Amino acid sequence: MSVLDDIRIEVAQHPSNAWAREAGYAPLFVASESSRILLVSQAPGRRAQASGIPFDDPSGVRLRSWLGMTDAEFYDPGNLAIVPMDFYYPGKATSGDVPPRAGFAARWHPPILEQLTDVRLTILVGAYAQKHYLGRRRAPSLTETVRAAATYEPFFPIVHPSPLTQGWRLRNPWFEAETVPLLQTQVRAALAAS
Template sequence: MHDLLHDIRNCTECLADLPMGANPIVQASSQSKIAIIGQAPGIAVHQSGIPWDDKSGDNLRNWLGVDKNQFYDEEVFALIPMGLCYPGTGKSGDLAPMKICAPLWHKRLFQAMTEVKLTLLLGKYAQGFYLGKQAKSSLTKTVQSFEEYRPEYLPLPHPSPRNNIWQSKNPWFKAEVLPYLKSRISDII
């Protein structure tokens, strides 16, 4: 695992397409029990080098019912974005994750992580890649159908504060999905 993480953190495959340069962000261990597949690091995470070191991370830890010490324990949580580097900003927020990262690195990471009990799929990019044709026609429908993907996967919206409107329009998420999520996390750790 050490050599694989070294290779990932030194990856420059899409350097020419990254406005702030390559800085692959990943946390994983061969002993990781829960894999969290996100989108791509934001600018704050790119600058700090710490995964989920932003408001989205605060929301995610709240959803999980864990503190920072638990969250950054690589033997508990693997933190793997679909795009490992900050992709830059577009008209309505950060650009989509680079498409090369997940096919290049994810399979090798999961082969090295032999203890994963649950994989959280945050956002449409992770859900599309991992669920493929099993994903529903929208993120909302996929998350609403979370029970269909148990016990291996749990699809969730991205925990960005920008998604607070989505959460207010979908109260079932806090009422049904988050209690299930916290219970699974508690059982695993």
């Protein structure tokens, strides 16, 4: 067993996650010591939690398109580690899902990230990941942060690919015209780096 396997067991057995154990949920993150790209997202959706496959939904199809990755490339942990801000489906809210639990990422990300020594690019999907990893460096709004994505290396902030952000994408056509091609270039460079 690897250190990452031990961390997964520790997460599953932690008292704060007893509710998830009782529901039959396993902590949903994907990582390998050889991952080249780290994707930090919000939390698994209902469908992903049930299948045990992150981004196993229309959001995932859109995200893979933005990254310029095939399904095989995306789901190869040697290429991409997927480490959400919470490893469990948080439940449904009025609009979208409940936010990831406060403090979860601060507790569980550091021991995982210590193992990911080959990461060349960290993609921050949505406001929760951006707030956690960029802190005061981020712009006042998600739109401004994503617009300035190229200035945050080795981080690359993007909007969430959820259908709920369709209106945002329509109001900000520069994202798919300018930011997505830049993201795809950085993804290819990270995968090719030796």
